[in-house]
Amino acid sequence: MKTCDVLIVGAGIIGLSIAWQLRRRSHLRIVVCDRGPGVGAGSTGASSAICRYRYSADNMVQLARDGIGVYQQWNAYLGQTDTRAIFQRDGxxxxxxxxxxxxxxxxxxxxxxxxxxxxxxxxxxxxxxxxxxxxxxxxxxxxxxxxxxxxxxxxxxxxDGGWMDPVSAAQDTADALRRAGVGLHYNTEVTSIRSQGGRVTGVTLGDDENIDTDLVINAAGPWCNAVYRAADVEAPMQMxxxxxxxxxxxxxxxxxxxxxxxxxxxxxxxxxxxxxxxxxxxxxxxxxxxxxxxxxxxxxxxxxxxxxxxxxxxxxxxxxxxxxxxxxxxxxxxxxxVNQVDVHPVVGPWALDGFWVANGFSGHGFKLAPAIGALVARALVGSCGDFDCAMDPAYLSPDREPIRADSRSVLA
Structure with a gap:
């Protein structure tokens, strides 16, 4: 773990999905670090994992449609037949x-x-x-x-709506990543994100180990603010x-x-x-x-x-x-x-060259995760033809105008 091409902070369903969508379409050296003890220790493990399509904004409906479509073809998406999670199409x-x-x-x-x-x-x-x-x-x-x-x-x-066991889905994704050679490191806190001349150059871990990388993705869920502090930047919106x-x-x-x-x-x-x-x-x-x-x-x-x-x-x-x-x-x-500005996620580059964020999902994260992974991976390395996401990434950009919604609750 001395160098890598991409370091993802957070091994919940969002971070794992970004890592897998990158691995599916590239040979980048990817490392995922999480301060928790194992799969599902954070928000993912407590998610109700309901996969519903209806949102106030049409773009979010399309994003949910792309994410849920992955769960409905879970084995094909992960390229394996021994998955734990099964999509429950209860409506x-x-x-x-x-x-x-x-x-x-x-x-x-x-x-x-x-x-x-x-x-x-x-x-x-x-x-x-x-x-x-x-x-x-x-x-x-x-x-x-x-x-x-x-x-x-x-x-x-x-x-076509339903739900899926969130821990099983995260474990399936982690297994696929390990088989593909992606490093997953739990009980591993990123304490500093190093930069020079406005560009990311690497991270320092809690045991003072340094990893050189020019791309860090903050997918740390409730711990995202600690990652912003580690990078010495302000969050784009209040999380x-x-x-x-x-x-x-x-x-x-x-x-x-x-x-x-x-x-x-x-x-x-x-x-x-x-x-x-x-x-x-x-x-x-x-x-x-x-x-x-x-x-x-x-x-x-x-x-x-x-x-x-x-x-x-x-x-x-x-x-x-x-x-x-x-x-x-x-x-x-x-x-x-919760993104207190507009209860929608922020996804994209922010503040430093090589610093990306995927935060503030406000209760929407599980159903959107595979599509968010595709959104990030497409922007970084290009499309791959299947299990992709068609939404314009500017819609969730960290420097966007606030999104209008019918509700400020999880039904936004």
């Missing part, structure tokens, strides 16, 4: 609450962008997913007072690690039929199954639940708040017919790295 259901025209508007827009969707009536919903209550109202979280459920709304189903709470519980045997990944916009939550359909995972899509910034990403509360757990159980009782709590309600917390 992604959007329940828009009382906005009666939302589903039709988004169906028209997404269809024009090449995303397969279906509009569902309440009757369609009952036929396909009998456990779901189509009511567009949100339960009263202050008093828990019951309401009379309404009917007659329209819902939107992304038929804050934010604590995100997730609840999971056993699926009650009384819950009938198939369940899609569900985005309940009225209730401000999403949920999906996991563990071969035997468990439910649920979290928030509300902006107010993405405001708890963390000073030190190595030291934050990793269990959910009692109120958060209770609210999610109450909301599930409204949305799912036959729902009851069978066993313990469990929980964990992970970190989004």
């Amino acid at each position: 992604v259901l959007w329940m828009p609450g009382e906005d009666a025209g939302w589903a039709e508007r988004e169906h028209t827009r997404l269809s024009a962008l090449g995303v397969r969707t279906r509009m569902l009536s309440d009757r369609d919903l009952q036929t396909m997913f009998p456990a779901l209550n189509p009511c567009p109202l949100c339960p009263d979280l202050a008093t828990a007072e019951a309401h009379d459920c309404k009917a007659g709304n329209r819902h939107l189903l992304e038929t 804050d690690p934010v604590r995100i709470q997730v609840v999971h519980l056993d699926r009650p045997k009384s819950l009938a039929g198939k369940l899609p990944v569900t985005v309940d916009m009225a209730a401000g939550m999403y949920f999906r199954t996991q563990n071969r359909g035997q468990q439910l995972l649920v979290s928030s899509v509300r902006e107010e639940d993405e405001r708890e910034t963390v000073d030190n990403p190595d030291d934050f509360l990793t269990v959910a708040d009692d109120r958060f757990r209770a609210e999610k159980v109450h909301l599930l009782q409204h949305r799912l017919r036959g729902f009851s709590v069978d066993g313990n309600v469990r929980d964990y917390c992970g970190l989004y790295t």
Whole structure:
């Protein structure tokens, strides 16, 4: 590890995807360093890994389409047949609450962008997913007072959406990189990024070892600000690690039929199954639940708040017919790295010649990762014809104007 062509800081799904997309189209000497102890130790391991297409901006829809398309052809992408991760094409259901025209508007827009969707009536919903209550109202979280459920709304189903186990996907990518001769180094912190005359010349590691390189990519997720400090440059936009709470519980045997990944916009939550359909995972899509910034990403509360757990159980009782709590309600917390300017990632060269960044994914990182890897690799070494990304890289450039979105939450 004395010299390399590219050094990537961060071995989460973003850093690994950049490394693999570079390896697929070049013979560059690539090194990946991560301060964590192993695969999935950071944000990737805590990701819900939901692969949905719908974004406010058409460019982001296209980016999600390219990223999810890779997961759907995972073995071919990695060039191996013994992968751990399997794309779960459960569909992604959007329940828009009382906005009666939302589903039709988004169906028209997404269809024009090449995303397969279906509009569902309440009757369609009952036929396909009998456990779901189509009511567009949100339960009263202050008093828990019951309401009379309404009917007659329209819902939107992304038929090709779903989810994938994030740690398995990261491990698969790491295995492919090792087979291809890429160096992966855990428990390895980059403490300084050396430069001369405005150009990157190398890095210094925590054990004072020096590596000479003229290209460093900051893909360090919640630790990205430490990498900016190591390079002695300011971040292009404010990046804050934010604590995100997730609840999971056993699926009650009384819950009938198939369940899609569900985005309940009225209730401000999403949920999906996991563990071969035997468990439910649920979290928030509300902006107010993405405001708890963390000073030190190595030291934050990793269990959910009692109120958060209770609210999610109450909301599930409204949305799912036959729902009851069978066993313990469990929980964990992970970190989004939120771009506080426009909740979209920054990707591209920044501040120094040879210093690239891929930060601020604000909860979108997993589904976009293969496309982000392609975006960076295409800019650095050219296209390769398959598993590429067609989006103009200037859209996510670190020096762009802020992107406008319908929401500042993970639904942006």
